[in-house]
Amino acid sequence: MSRSFFAARVEEALNRAVGRFLRRRGWKERVVAYTGYGDPTFVRVMARLILVPERSASGAFGRELLKRRGWRNFLALPVVRGTIVVHTSRGPIEVRTDRSGYIDVRLENGSLEPGWRKVELSTTDGRRTSADIQVIDPRTDFGIISDIDDTIISTMLPRLMLAAWNSLVVHESARQAVPGMARLYRDLLAEHPGAPLVFVSTGSWNTQPTLNRFLHSRRFPLGAMLLTDWGPTSTGWFRSGREHKEREVRQLAEDFPNIRWVLVGDDGQHDPAIYGRFTLEYPDHVRVVAIRQLTPAEQVLAHGTLDALESEQMDRSHSVPWVAGQDGWEIHVKLDAALSGEDPGGHRVDTP
Structure with a gap:
């Protein structure tokens, strides 16, 4: 070796x-x-x-x-x-x-x-x-996979500073939840008792205790948390956050083959590309993809431009519906419509 x-x-x-x-x-x-x-x-x-x-x-x-x-x-x-x-x-x-x-x-x-x-x-x-x-009961067929930073927590920090600032300086009481996201998750799980909520993030495991405390104080439901270890790997200086997310999402699909997931992320980094690739590879494992749209200021802090990364936009012509909104309240309305087989305008959408 x-x-x-x-x-x-x-x-x-x-x-x-x-x-x-x-x-x-x-x-x-x-x-x-x-x-x-x-x-x-x-x-x-x-x-x-x-x-x-x-x-x-x-x-x-x-x-x-x-x-x-x-x-x-x-x-x-x-x-x-x-x-x-x-x-x-x-x-x-x-x-x-x-x-x-x-x-x-x-x-x-x-x-x-x-x-x-x-x-x-x-x-x-x-x-x-x-x-x-x-x-999880093997008969369960509904679940939520969620990103954390910029999806359920408003960071408003340059991406290069975000990890260090949130991990080394900020007390959890100083962080702000994205409006409506906690209510969205509570309502979805109330409609599907026993369904899993799994947080998949590139954050460090060291921050897991304070993240759990933050989520509890903002009334987010309890869920498994799949974070990562910072520092050098067996092959290089840093771990790939994108590879970590892709690997964990695929693992969840393999662990729970009967579940069709609601995938929730944001358009500030790689979530649309990760979820888009996953829906193409595992279309029978996805109900809806929900993307939080960052404001122009948040986009600048995330990657340096005003708009969502063009390179991350995926072909969405396949049968899995996508919805987007700037906060949990807007996503909630559109997601309810998509889950019921309609788009926000009341038209039928193709759902697998």
Whole structure:
């Protein structure tokens, strides 16, 4: 096998060295659990193993972390090639973390019934936490896949600054939700009890606790969150956000072949192209594509021009309907019409 990119090797060696130093000073392992999903046959469990000061290894750590500004979320150190114990109905299962401390595994679902459930996770020395898991009934045929930045959260920042600012500086209470989006998601899920809402974003996993707190405070429904790890990869300096989104959307289609998704994104970056390609490849897995249209000012901040990226516009002549609007209220009206088989003007549209 070829060797990993040198920056990835340097990062791993540095984390190992710092980890040894901090362990000698009493830092302890702690599991940060992420929201996952599954069905009666499997569960997808995602978490990270980190080192934190001994006083923060108590159960109060998570609550303290949520109150902090973003930069403090990056102070914990990942445990390289460590072990997280997943407690299942058939006994504990030890899962090895990657070089950044993460696990993302599919395990057999032994006893979890459809609905929101919890899976217990722990360090090898017994410090426990739990991950929320939505177990989807196999008869479910409706779901929502949603982007985050500029789709449900108004960022109003240059794209090059956005990730650093939101992750390192902004407290979640300072962010603004796109008007009407929370109501849109609540109404759709109320009409389809048990349907999944999955957030797919290029944001860092480090920000997941504060994002969850923000979404809860703005009354967004709970949903699994598929974020990404920043930093060097095995092949280069940075991960491709577009590839991450494309991969996760395809994975959801494979995991839930009976679900036809409502895909929600914005026209500031790659969402129209990603969703357009997906609808061409998996037309039977999509009900509607809904795109939030950014204002000219937001377009400038997103990519430097006043208009949506022309290169991202896809041929929409196929059978999957598309709707667009500047906020959740406008999208809601058009989406209801599309889901009922009509366009906003009252004409029939072709729906698969």
